[in-house]
Amino acid sequence: MIVLKHIFYRILVLVGLIVVAIRISFAFINPHSFCGTGDAITIFFFTLIASAIWIVYLIIEAILLHKQKAYGKRNANLLLPLLAPLIVILIIKILYI
Secondary structure, eight states: HHHHHHHHOOOOOOOHHHHHHHHHHHHSOTTTTTHHHHHHHHHHHHHHHHHHHHHHHHHHHHHHHHTTTTHHHHHHHHHHHHHHHHHHHHHHHHHTT
């Protein structure tokens, strides 16, 4: 149960980072320009940066949890970055099939 709570908080941090990244990317988008590709690239870029920060945070925390011998939380931190792209791929497959 403690590990599930740990995972929930880490996913909540990811969602918060992505919301902040999208807000920042909207600050860079010119509202008078109708370039959809540039807007999408800006949003993708800042979301990618937020995800990279989250992954680095999880890896550093996994190292610290290993030293504390909290192996369940450590394993969850090492698996979460692998599950995020898998979920995105599954959603894309479901939507486009």
